[in-house]
Amino acid sequence: MLRLAAVGDNCMDVYDQTGEAYPGGNPVNVAVYFTRIGGRASYIGAVGTDRYAGLLTRALEKKKIDLSHIQVLKGSTAVTHVSLVNGERVLGEYEEGVLPRFRLTEEDIRFICSHDMMVTGLWGMVEQDLGRIRAQGVPVAFDFADKPRGPVLEAAVGNVDYAFFGLDCSGGPELEAFLREIQARGPKVVTATLGEKGSLAYDGRRFVSCGIVPCRVVDTMGAGDSYIAGFLKGILEGRPLEDCMRQGAECSSETLKYSGAW
Template sequence: MEKRVRVAAVGDNCMDCYDDLGQSFPGGNPVNVAVYIRRLGGEASYTGAVGSDSSGRRMIEAIAAKGVDTSHVKVLEGKTAVSHVRLVEGDRVFGEYEEGVLADFRLCPEDISYLCAHDLVVTGIWGMIEGDLPSIFKKVPVAFDFANKFASPIVDQAIPYVTYAFFSYDEESREDFAKRCCQLGLAEKAAEEEMLAGFMRAVQKLGPKVVIVTRGKAGSLAWDGSRLHCCGIVECEVVDTMGAGDSFIAGFLYGVLGGKSIPEAMRTGAENSAVTLGYSGAW
């Protein structure tokens, strides 16, 4: 009998507001991963905080409608987080971010016990729970999306307590990436892929079981401590890139938790991203 994958997503959420289009969609890194895990056939919960405004109600209702457990979503007095977005030739470009009540989001001991009852906990750089990772990591595997924030101090704080570490390498992150490589004592090389491979090897030695780097149209790389795995993209019509990276993370995690090899899980991630790229908004 096939194992039922059960993932706990915890951390930030936000309304993605496409100001030019006059549209808004519920989203946020861990929220998106939870929804995509459900889409793939797994079970998922989301733990986080929304405001007491209409956006908060809409967020909870939308997540629950996708079959995600929202029993541990806190409603705090104030405004739900908002990310302002523009679409430029299909690529989402982020503008101003309004953190709202997420600035006050904290886990309580009961939340941590609930999270640890799952097969895996997934969070990210804006999740506000890096201080709780040591307690969580003792009981359950942890996946963390560091996005393109290579030089963030959160990387140093979180990485020893992460099982699957995800990074996103793009034009915007080159300076941060170079700074982190310098901190790791890596010699600068001309070949981009060689530098990425060196970075992944160095980071993996700090704790993670697997380090994964997504590179947009260039596909993804994964280092498992003994081998560098490469995976291309699944060609598709791109309507909106919002949620594509989160879709890859969900597909990868769903794959490895279901017993797939690293290359197979990477392919599942790429296929899941292609689905999300075909419509507007994260989900």
């Protein structure tokens, strides 16, 4: 069975209007969704010593995520404050908690390299380790979120195989030029998810577009992470790029139907 190592940040998504709290965070979500569609996943990151740490780890264990390399650091688990406006999640204050102290150990890196692929993201704190992991033959996927520029991109992009961006634009020549630029710096494929406009990918030879899978939207939290999980499973299965994007869209559609990331 295909194994994905999801590395980096986590958080509790706290909905201030209702008082509800859901576990989440980019690599955490991707791990859960990857498992949901038939793969196996490990999460490597750090939680605090507060009640949210227990809520998050118990929830992940129920989803069959391997937590053998999670770090427990004294302090608070990260929290993202969230509001819902017409079904769209609006992110408020973010409390990092213990995450700035998270660093991979040598044992963590060996463990990651036992997987078929690694995925991390903008707040993962591991961009400095990607070269070592990729040198062991492990493909690296990276979610740059909505940050097409910045120091993390500069540090990471040359050691990434599959780069993802969540952009608020309608596509066109400017987006195509951006995808060309990023792909030329190292990734095999660069993909931009565009909300209800679908997604656009570039593999160095051609642009491929994919529409959405229509559904009744309850909450957009985790939609982009779902897309990444479906896409990466398709890549690991050796599917054509079009099929990977379609599987990403289908996975995203399922997540849009309920409250919270998962």
